[in-house]
Amino acid sequence: MSKIDRRALIAVAGLALAAPELGHAQESGKPQDAAAPKPEAKGVTHTLARYVVNARFEDLPETVRREATRTFLNWVGVAIGGSHHETLDVAVSALAPFSGPPQAGLFGRTERFDIMNAAFLNGVSSHIFDYDDTHLKTVIHPAGPVASAILAYAEMHPVSGRDFLNALVLGIETECRIGNAVYPNHYDIGWHITGTAGVFGAAAAAGKLMGLTEQQMVFALGLAASQPVGLRESFGSMNKSFNPGRAAANGLFAAILAAKGFTSSDGMIEAKRGWANTVSTKQDYREITEGLGTRYESLLNTYKPFACGIVMHPAIDAAIQLRDEQHLKPDQIARVDLKVHPLVLELTGKTAPQFGLEGKFSIFHAVAVALVEGAAGEKQFSDRAVRDPVVVALREKVVPVVTPGIAAAQVDMTVTLKDGRTLHRRIEHAIGSVERPMTDAALERKFTDLADGVLPEAQARRVMALCWSLETLGDAADVTRAGVAQA
Template structure:
């Protein structure tokens, strides 16, 4: 092998060799936290009309009556393992409430492409909880490092990074579960990479959640193909006309290997307290805090000025959303419901709530300004009152980000809030408890099998 193949080879060797004994305690615990958050989002997502449509489409292609089937989370249905990974990956992301790795110039929802692939593989081979953690960490570290190596140009060009690098991460995770050699893992990574896709133009539609679903499905396929002798180019990540060359105008391939196995990205993963695009969270938190502190109502406020990171306007700048999904990517709608409702949860992002004429008028009072002083997790909000006074709130690091993390207790409360309406309170508590003891499970099928509604 030549030095030109160093990145793909290095990632493959890392994924193939990783064991849970290599991992710091905070990395292992964060993997468990990711499962709790992921499964809550998936269960709640499964109850949406969007996901019912997905299941209908899958049923038209796959009756799910073969020997290799897996549960579709939150339902009594099963499908072929690939289609189950697709359905569960979509459900994990459809609410835009799932975990977010959010360095300065890129964004990855790390769990949605990985856990569905791991769970589906667990229906074909026996997978313990410890093995699942190994696979998740391998996939997470590989996909996020490729994203960082791709740099801002990849995100800014309009690629949905979760969809593109998620294919690579799911392939690496599946390869780890299967115990593939570095050479086979390289082939899996390459086969995942050549299927990579996902355009930001579909934000605000069901197309966005398709991306992690396809990443899970395609990465699962890539791992099993590699197991059975399927090959790929040995430099698919860094090679000429490879992933980084095609998907980014300014990649730095060496970043993919910098500190690999020593510096862990997983502890920097964040969790969402609000059911909308992560870039909207800092100003939403600031406005919700001001509303609570001063007892504000919409009638009290003539203007809201939000000073935010430049990505806020380019990624969540829809001024006139028409659907609940679009509302999640409208900073104007998010701040309108933050002021009107004091919340930004599932009920604030329905088609009916977005169409409310009072909210439409309130959106006109929201003004968004790019502020170079703000990071992706910070904001400054100024509220102008009808009596001429102004109120100001700064958020340095919004709740759920690595510098202001949600506690295990808060994640547990989020899980129950999402899962109980679908499963019932008692079953939701059982699923949460099972997730928290993931490392003790001899077979991860215990987790999805509990998500069938009571």
């Protein structure tokens, strides 16, 4: 099979970062009439299940395997980095008295939990910084639900790196295709699509490693459909990272039950009263069934250079560029005007964040801290940063305005200085996008920064090397064993 170029694939798809227009277009090119009867869909769940069950590692293009490896490396790094956040401390303390046998470890920590709770906790850890991978077409964070589920399972039932990587790709394919079918309407209603679609990815990937039959995989997907988790109202709180963690555990739960013959409907995705029709006013089942094995959503995955909501990245990129080029100081700045897409204020419109997690959803804070500190890593979205008097003063000068013609991947920034000069920067594609991807070296620097203070440098480098060599590992769980803290 020939290699697939990520940029060419995006050009064909006509993608723009998280743009609502993507999902509203119908085959006729006209908006869907909500009152018109919808043709009954059949066989969607079975078609997807059949593909997952039969898909072989040998059939994966090299480009897909490579991107999945980068996805895994990035996910392990953010899971290690988030492992000692207050959110994890609270969750570990709350769940420890109820955990079953110590079957699986947690990145960056010494505790061991049963695989269901380990999947949940690693999923929370990997998302708490909002620094994980992003499928820009749907704003799904693909790795959290899938990798958390199957790595926990792999500690109890050893699997090769090849089988693990294949399951990871299939899980990502499953969740993103299902997400494509209902985005953006599903997201607009208020669902957190990483949780609601992620549970399908976790179930499919875990079911693949368990060797489920097609009918069992249909049941696993059906049980996943019965467990949608995550609302956008949770953004800015610990609850947001709960969603991918719970999706991981729920998907693993679904696969385990299905493996023992626990039944579900055969059409839980597409049936009249199934998942897609219940949680969304848009259903495009072609996104799920067409191009299986030839069109890979993994190639559309991206990695964040900034630890916050993806729609703020263009503005942060512009702010850092202007700061560094002009050697700007906060006391020089009179006003910062931004022309932005509606999603920016809808998702990141918090004007006065009080905590670091809230800062991740404040365009005002993100621009101000980028101009003050020249960075937007985890330290810039800490409680310290959002309360810094210099940052607070500058964020009051940030004026974002929703502007027609500005795509979600773009920003138009004008910085007015107190001496009357104006500085301008327009970003078409921020660093970290598919058009300007993070290099392998940049991903390694991100990993190292996240592991700093959590694992010794030599240990972090060992984990990183295992991630890069995932495809050749005899036991994929070697990554977890290398990444836990030493007692």
